[in-house]
Structure formats: structure tokens, C-alpha cells
Amino acid sequence: MNLITRYLSLHVQEFAGAFGRALHQPFGSLMTISVIAIALALPSGLKVMVNNARVLSGSWETAVDFTVYLEMSVDDESARTLARNIEARDDVSRVALVNRTDALADFRAYSGFGEALDVLEENPLPHALVVRPNGGAQGNVAALARELDAMDETALVQLDTEWVERLRSILELARRFVDIATVLLSLAVVVVIGNTIRLEINNRRNEIEVIKLVGGSNGYVRRPFLYLGFCYGLAGGIVAAVTIGVGLSLISYPARSLAQLYDSGYRLVGLSVEQTALLLGSGAVLGWAGAVIATARHLHRIETT
Amino acid sequence: MIRFENVRKRYPAGKEALSGVSFSLEKGEMAFLTGPSGAGKSTLLKLVALIERPTRGTVLVGNQNTSRIPRRRIPHFRRRIGIVFQDHKLLDDRTVFDNVALPLLIASLRHRELERRVRAALDQVGLLEYEKSSPLSLSIGEQQRVGIARAVASRPELVIADEPTGNLDPELSLNIMQLFERFNKVGVTLLIATHDLELIDKLDHRRLCLDQGKVVNKPQLNTDC
Numbered sequence: 001m002n003l004i005t006r007y008l009s010l011h012v013q014e015f016a017g018a019f020g021r022a023l024h025q026p027f028g029s030l031m032t033i034s035v036i037a038i039a040l041a042l043p044s045g046l047k048v049m050v051n052n053a054r055v056l057s058g059s060w061e062t063a064v065d066f067t068v069y070l071e072m073s074v075d076d077e078s079a080r081t082l083a084r085n086i087e088a089r090d091d092v093s094r095v096a097l098v099n100r101t102d103a104l105a106d107f108r109a110y111s112g113f114g115e116a117l118d119v120l121e122e123n124p125l126p127h128a129l130v131v132r133p134n135g136g137a138q139g140n141v142a143a144l145a146r147e148l149d150a151m152d153e154t155a156l157v158q159l160d161t162e163w164v165e166r167l168r169s170i171l172e173l174a175r176r177f178v179d180i181a182t183v184l185l186s187l188a189v190v191v192v193i194g195n196t197i198r199l200e201i202n203n204r205r206n207e208i209e210v211i212k213l214v215g216g217s218n219g220y221v222r223r224p225f226l227y228l229g230f231c232y233g234l235a236g237g238i239v240a241a242v243t244i245g246v247g248l249s250l251i252s253y254p255a256r257s258l259a260q261l262y263d264s265g266y267r268l269v270g271l272s273v274e275q276t277a278l279l280l281g282s283g284a285v286l287g288w289a290g291a292v293i294a295t296a297r298h299l300h301r302i303e304t305t
Numbered sequence: 306m307i308r309f310e311n312v313r314k315r316y317p318a319g320k321e322a323l324s325g326v327s328f329s330l331e332k333g334e335m336a337f338l339t340g341p342s343g344a345g346k347s348t349l350l351k352l353v354a355l356i357e358r359p360t361r362g363t364v365l366v367g368n369q370n371t372s373r374i375p376r377r378r379i380p381h382f383r384r385r386i387g388i389v390f391q392d393h394k395l396l397d398d399r400t401v402f403d404n405v406a407l408p409l410l411i412a413s414l415r416h417r418e419l420e421r422r423v424r425a426a427l428d429q430v431g432l433l434e435y436e437k438s439s440p441l442s443l444s445i446g447e448q449q450r451v452g453i454a455r456a457v458a459s460r461p462e463l464v465i466a467d468e469p470t471g472n473l474d475p476e477l478s479l480n481i482m483q484l485f486e487r488f489n490k491v492g493v494t495l496l497i498a499t500h501d502l503e504l505i506d507k508l509d510h511r512r513l514c515l516d517q518g519k520v521v522n523k524p525q526l527n528t529d530c
Contacts, residue, residue, distance in 0.1 A: 214411060214455065215380045
């Protein structure tokens, strides 16, 4: 127990030392931290944007209604029965019957072809059913559409899901792109921190030599550099999280106004607690990794002479 | 404490620094290692501290065959030896106290014990009141004494010194040597490399004379060694 507390207090001391040293050169440290923060904020920010787009497209997905136009021969009564039957299905949540008479009235009122319609002897419009599928799972919707299309009473099924599919593919592409960017920029963080640590090792060559001469092990010499890498990464992560938060709050007002124009209560989704923790954690781990690589490559070169 | 058995050291460049050195230094002894510059004094001390390894022969330190000490155990081994350098190798960005505390920190000594030993070491070299100063604010002689305090802080049985008075005037040099003698009186074994013959003539200790890579025993005064 005593040994553990001693060990811990030693580490805390060294940790504080590493932090203090980073503060000793505020400008250089700030530059390093900014670069790391940008490298971390870019993929995280893109990820937040893709997440937002997915949430948005998700809200559309449930609204993939499609329209079933019935044959002209179907009368009012059978149209109503058909609507009830379809609504009773498990994979359908709601069916709205658009009566051909109402449709004509609407068309007359809104299309501006009112007078032209008067020339026609009878109503050219069929009954239509607006079907809202249940759940919105993509495969089911297509199957349901096929089944409805196969009915004798159906003249035409118009499915409006293609654009949602396209959007989803674009989002998938964007997500992959963000993944690749994440990997590359993580590597960049490791390289930046590795390089900073390398410079720091060179700056403190003298000190390292002396420590080795008075019996400091490689582990002892290495530790403050690992802590320094960890601090840089963590600080970069914190700055990145703050940057994303500020960025989101800057665009959240215009985004809400835009959503209101579309009658949507949509609000921007920021970093969750888990995502923030992940961001800070990856910053720290990448910083540590950069320091491990730099010390492994450069510390053993400093042998006492 | 130290025993060399037919030790040779050849550097990769091809120069043979030591060619068959044999001597032994008993526990509690104090000896000067002399000889013209380039005679291999530094090399010999480096072999003792395992900064270098011999090309041939055996180096025993404290009855331990140094060739059996693996690389990763070297730091541990060095903690048992105090080393004093000509340029004292102090860290300018730390206080005198922290400089002396360095080997004790590395040995992860308890804080209270560490403070006690640092103060004791500084007291022995007469610099207790400068513990909070930067080494840069001290004179060269005082800096060298801080270096000595650091070497003895962990209470090693063996202290080696490479030209510890190389940069000092005769009076300060004598002062440093007398300091070493005081440590020797309490049982510390010392091996001090120096080319200042005039200085060691004033002191009555054994001399190991290195010449052309070999130890020649010339105990009499006023020779080349």
C-alpha cells in the first residue's frame, strides 16, 4: 500500500512536471495543441454533420408514403373497402383514401386548369390511396409496393423512395469519407506529437544524459515524455470539443430558422457525452502513442559518452 | 572494490586506449589516477561506471563482474557509484537542491528521507544556504561542490571523479581534494583522475599511473606521473 502511494505520488509529480514544462513554452505548446485540435476537430465535426444528416433523413424515412392509383372502374364503395383492407395489414400504418371527386375539386381549385376541366365530360381522375408503410424498413416498403401493384384494382403505384435511397447512399459515402479522414488525421496527430516530442528530446539531451549517468533507467527517462504526449493529446481533444461546440452553437440558430421554414422542429445534434469522452480519450491515446514512437526511436540514441 | 584484470579497450576507430591494465583498489582506499592526457584515464573510469565495456579482460566492481551485468541493469548498477565530472554536469533549469536530489528521486526515495539526505550532502560540501539557488548563480568551485554533493547524496561506497579540479585554481582545487579526503575518512572508496601533479604531491595517497594504455606503479614523487 505504502509502495503504491509512493509510486503514485512519484507519477503525479512527474505528470505535473510534464505539464509545467508544456506551460514553460506557451507559444510552442499552443501551436502544437492547435494543430492537434484542428486534426481532431475536422473528422469529429464532419461526423457530427453526417450524424445530423442521418437524423434528418431518418425522420424522412418514416414518411415514405406512396400513392396507389386505382383503376377508373373501381367505384366509391369498393375503394373504401380496399382502403380498410390495406390499412388492416401489419406492414401498413395508415391509408388515406383520396376520393376522385375531392381530387377533382382540389385540382380545379389549385391547378388553374378549372375552365379546361369543364370541357371534359367526366372526371378523368381515379381514386387514389396514400399508403404509409409501417416502420419504414426499406425492404418491406418495396415488397409492399409490389404486392399492392399486383392487385386487380391497381392501375399504378408511385413510389417516392428513390430520392431517399440516393440520399442514403450519399450519406453512406460521406460516412466512409469521414472514416478515412479520421484514420489519416489520427495518423497526423501521432506524427505531430511524435515530432514535438522528438524536438523536446533534442532540447533536453543534456538532462537525459545526466539522468542516465546518475542511474536513471530508460523507463525513468521516458516517462515525462510520455506524459507530455498524453497532455498534448488531451489538451488538443479538449480544444477540439470546444471548437465543435462553438461551431454548432454558431449555426444552430440559422439551422433552426431553416427547419421552421419547412415546418420541422428539427434541431442540430451535438457531441454526446460518450462522443466527447471518446474525442478526449482518443486525443490522449494518440498523444501517448506519438510519444511512445518518438521515445522509442530517439531516446536510445542518447547514450552517455 | 575495483579490480582490473588485463583489461584492453579498443575503440571502433581503431585506437587502443587501454592495452592490458591490471590493478586493484581496496575498499576504503583513495587513489589518484594520473598520466598524460590521452593516456586512457577517462576510458578507465568509463569502464568502472559501465559507460563503456572492455574489449577484453575483466572489470570487477564491488566483487561484481561487470561483464555479467546486462544492459538493462546498468542504471541500477550506476546508482551504487557516485560520479563527479570535470564540467560537473549540473542541470541549470533546476535548483541546487533539485540537482542534488536527482539520483535520490531516481531511486524513488521517500520524500522526507530525500530531503534529509540532500541537506546532509549540501551541508558536507558547505553549500546548505544555496539550496534554492540556481547553479548558474554559483562560482565554478561552488558548482563543482554541488556536483560532489550529488555524487555522494545516495551514499555510494565508491566515488569516481574525472578531472574534478580541471577548471579550478590551485586553492579551490586543494579545497575540493580535501573534501574528497573527508569522504574517504568515513569509508568511501575514491578513484580520482587528475593530471594536476603539483596538487597531488601535497596529498599522501596512492597513485595509479597510466602511460600508453598501461598502469605503471611509480609511487615516488616528482616523476612524470
